[in-house]
Amino acid sequence: MHSNLALYCSGVSKTFYIQRKLNLWSILFSQEQKSSQLFQALHDISLEVPRGKIIGILGRNGAGKSTLLRLLGNIYTPTRGNVEAFGIIAGLFELGGTSNPNLTGREYAIRYLRYMGVLTKNLASVLDEIKDFSELAEAFDQRIRTYSSGMAARLYFAVATAYQHDIYLIDEILSVGDEHFQAKCWRRMRTRLLNGASGVLVTHDWVAILNLCETACVIEDGTFSYVGPSDKAVVSYLQLPKPIATAARFTTELQDEYRARSGETMHIKVPVEIVEPGSVFCFLSIEVLNIGIGWEIIILSDQKLVHDLPGHYEVTFEIANLPLIPGTYSLNLFLKHSTSDKGDTRSWTYGNGLRLIVDGEMSNSAVRIPFIARTVSREVK
Amino acid sequence: MSYYVELNAVSKIFSVGSSVIEDFTNAMKHHDTKEKYSKEKVAVNQVTLKLHEGECLGIIGRNGAGKSTLLRMITGITKPTSGKIHVNGKVTSILTLGIGLREELSGRENIYVDGEINGKSRAEVDKVIDEVIAFAELDKFIDYPLRTYSTGMKARLAFSMITYIDPEILIIDETLSVGDALFSAKATARILEICKRGKIVILVSHGMSAINDICNRCIYLKDGSVIMDGRPEAVTKAYIDEVKSEDEAALMVRFGSHVGNQTLVPGYMIEKPVMLTGETLLKAIRIESAQKFLIRIVAKFPYETNDLMCCVRIIRLDELILFQRDFNVVDYFSSSGEHCLELEFPILHLRPAVYRLDVELRERSVVNKLIYARSSSIFEVYSLSRPAGGQPMLYYPVSIKVNLI
Numbered sequence: 025m026h027s028n029l030a031l032y033c034s035g036v037s038k039t040f041y042i043q044r045k046l047n048l049w050s051i052l053f054s055q056e057q058k059s060s061q062l063f064q065a066l067h068d069i070s071l072e073v074p075r076g077k078i079i080g081i082l083g084r085n086g087a088g089k090s091t092l093l094r095l096l097g098n099i100y101t102p103t104r105g106n107v108e109a110f111g112i113i114a115g116l117f118e119l120g121g122t123s124n125p126n127l128t129g130r131e132y133a134i135r136y137l138r139y140m141g142v143l144t145k146n147l148a149s150v151l152d153e154i155k156d157f158s159e160l161a162e163a164f165d166q167r168i169r170t171y172s173s174g175m176a177a178r179l180y181f182a183v184a185t186a187y188q189h190d191i192y193l194i195d196e197i198l199s200v201g202d203e204h205f206q207a208k209c210w211r212r213m214r215t216r217l218l219n220g221a222s223g224v225l226v227t228h229d230w231v232a233i234l235n236l237c238e239t240a241c242v243i244e245d246g247t248f249s250y251v252g253p254s255d256k257a258v259v260s261y262l263q264l265p266k267p268i269a270t271a272a273r274f275t276t277e278l279q280d281e282y283r284a285r286s287g288e289t290m291h292i293k294v295p296v297e298i299v300e301p302g303s304v305f306c307f308l309s310i311e312v313l314n315i316g317i318g319w320e321i322i323i324l325s326d327q328k329l330v331h332d333l334p335g336h337y338e339v340t341f342e343i344a345n346l347p348l349i350p351g352t353y354s355l356n357l358f359l360k361h362s363t364s365d366k367g368d369t370r371s372w373t374y375g376n377g378l379r380l381i382v383d384g385e386m387s388n389s390a391v392r393i394p395f396i397a398r399t400v401s402r403e404v405k
Numbered sequence: 406m407s408y409y410v411e412l413n414a415v416s417k418i419f420s421v422g423s424s425v426i427e428d429f430t431n432a433m434k435h436h437d438t439k440e441k442y443s444k445e446k447v448a449v450n451q452v453t454l455k456l457h458e459g460e461c462l463g464i465i466g467r468n469g470a471g472k473s474t475l476l477r478m479i480t481g482i483t484k485p486t487s488g489k490i491h492v493n494g495k496v497t498s499i500l501t502l503g504i505g506l507r508e509e510l511s512g513r514e515n516i517y518v519d520g521e522i523n524g525k526s527r528a529e530v531d532k533v534i535d536e537v538i539a540f541a542e543l544d545k546f547i548d549y550p551l552r553t554y555s556t557g558m559k560a561r562l563a564f565s566m567i568t569y570i571d572p573e574i575l576i577i578d579e580t581l582s583v584g585d586a587l588f589s590a591k592a593t594a595r596i597l598e599i600c601k602r603g604k605i606v607i608l609v610s611h612g613m614s615a616i617n618d619i620c621n622r623c624i625y626l627k628d629g630s631v632i633m634d635g636r637p638e639a640v641t642k643a644y645i646d647e648v649k650s651e652d653e654a655a656l657m658v659r660f661g662s663h664v665g666n667q668t669l670v671p672g673y674m675i676e677k678p679v680m681l682t683g684e685t686l687l688k689a690i691r692i693e694s695a696q697k698f699l700i701r702i703v704a705k706f707p708y709e710t711n712d713l714m715c716c717v718r719i720i721r722l723d724e725l726i727l728f729q730r731d732f733n734v735v736d737y738f739s740s741s742g743e744h745c746l747e748l749e750f751p752i753l754h755l756r757p758a759v760y761r762l763d764v765e766l767r768e769r770s771v772v773n774k775l776i777y778a779r780s781s782s783i784f785e786v787y788s789l790s791r792p793a794g795g796q797p798m799l800y801y802p803v804s805i806k807v808n809l810i
Contacts, residue, residue, distance in 0.1 A: 042549050063553065085557025085588065086546070163469075170419060170446075174468025174611075205468070295810070308803065321796070325803035340806045347754065347801055389718075389729040391799060396749040397730070399737040402703055 111190025286384030
């Protein structure tokens, strides 16, 4: 019945008892027990993780992110509601909480893999792969307590993802380690996902959510305040203050949607009003936002001085031989006022972004780079 | 009296055994000799450093470079194997989250205990406790036992109480990354304030922007040695460049297996493409961005047929295809090899990075295309000027005009 689901929970709540003093005497005899306070970490949460998808969960500290992940991973039992998983779960809960620091990296890996049911004949090759991925070199045979926290993080990530599991529960892992290692983690998570893994990613790194998840939830005080496409979830999570736009602004005649043709010259006319005197600069960026795949800036213009004096202006952005392939892009416009922070912004991160729809001939590359092809005699120097 | 931290040729060497038994046998073998264990790891190597009042030092480096060991020695948790450390001022540190916090006590009680450890009277702590609680944003949790806190909440508490108990020399290891964006902005402001009062701050972080925002000096540690010391902007840039180039070197090795010419059907061949900027033949495969770029492709094939296509692709290191075109071989090539295909990019818009150029000779059919020959090569685009702000995929010119209306 749930053939397309990897993991789901319905109506899950988690209540913790807050006991002020944790000793046997008070547990057995104290009156405090009855009056001890309850803390509701999660309240009536329902979540479905389809096969082959990673659901992102964004939230501030203490919102209940980690509690939810532990419930899904069967580390906590829910006070109410139920959790069901269809497949083997590999959890990467707050790194390294589970290991014995007196094991060597190799011993830890062997234990984990055996527990996960890896056959002895496959063990050697998986271990080599882990050693290679984690870049621990000879430290792989030293005890974990001699590792720096980054080295330990590398080990835990490499071990937990060495094997293709059905469901990954990941808590902030992609933010551990240096940039180089993070990039490797990315590539690996993507491969696992392409091979049909599912998962839940808990983080406050919204770029990670955009790159891996199509759907994301924002959790606030134990309930979901937003569930939906991850770009909208990011907007809901960031809650960037709306631009004040009293010193300089895009006037209301600004269109929400612009159209252009691939390979032709694009003109975008933007009405601008300068209210307070001061240098006002205008620039634009065109970004591609394929949620679950990636977010990238394709074109970023220089900053151009509009004017120093109040008045109404029209700024025209012109891009010759538009190098974009057909599709919908996010168009972001920025107005910066030199002496005041009350400029204006139209950007998807503020929830007021504009759309650029490009028509034309389809292409199988990511962009359309202008070129000339000709035949020449090979003798030409 | 002024605060200072002075390290004089400080080294730390760990002996590493791989098991309890090995450690034990090593100890038995060597107990009567001066000889140390055979396996040693030099975590910090001859570091000399002097920090003065008001300095905020950032320490960056790859994992395992010795950053944490160095901090621990300055704090006094471990002693250096050789060298001397002089510290004038009381060192307060947030090394590992939650260490020093007592699980059974409430947040409020923890603040008092920590104050006492740092030599503050109850009255002194009373003066700041409301600020600490407000800063940590723990609300009702402040009276709950610490074991009920999430990791992020513990981090916030630890950071708040330590910065308010007026540290003389403050050491912070990676703590700022734990809190969420709003909290880390507050924490940054708080550290800047401490620096302004002439105190010394030492900060270890992987977040280059945090280092650039907070610190006024930065050192780059590599394999236990300081290899760079200076302004944070310069040092973090050098670090990022080096990490990237190491990354790219690794990728080039992986790509190396792809690079080369391959004949799959006898009689067909693609020569290594010749790349030119303007009129000059490129010796190295480095092209400056925004220049004219030419690629010349020479193919050999036994006879001319409409069925033969030449497919040219430019691929970014992360496998994103940026350029892909199919050309009719009969239109551009001759089987005698006299004519070849020249692709001209009047202005190369690719952003600085390493790219791969793939050329294939193949059958025209849509499905099950038979590939006759292929060739792959690598080129790098560089730029002397970098645009401000983000790194767009293309360095594409946008002309902007302004009219008064």
